[in-house]
Amino acid sequence: MLLFGDGALTPPLLRGELPRQRVTNEVKHLRAAFDELLEVERTTRSEVADAAKALERELTERARAQAEAQRATQRAPLFTPAETARVLGMSSSAVYRAIRQGTITAATPPGAPIRVASIEVLRLLEARHAPTGD
Secondary structure, eight states: OTTTSSOOSSOOOOTTHHHHHHHHHHHHHHHHHHHHHHHHHHHHHHHHHHHHHHHHHHHHHHHHHHHHHHHHHHHOSEEOHHHHHHHHTOOHHHHHHHHHHTSSOOBOOTTSOOBEEHHHHHHHHHHHHSOOOO
């Protein structure tokens, strides 16, 4: 107490000390902001990687379905409703319902059950995977 003379427990700031403290506080603030940006960058990269993997899975699935439909088209020009359902990833009852509603064009050859043309199946596959333009 004798040292400071006024009873203060902390020494007074020296000349230039206040600007140094301001700079130190600003550097701490900038470091915290930089660390925050790094964390956002890590998160963003992770999200982008996840989205890329999901897109890759979707494209692989589309290519598989398209290839399956093309192989089936080469084997038989006409599909049964069950085959159509399998290629399109629908239930057989949904295919029959779509045929009744006119969404899927089908034919009944003389003396045979309902058949769906392979071109119709390809059209439906392409329509399902076409971009919607949103």
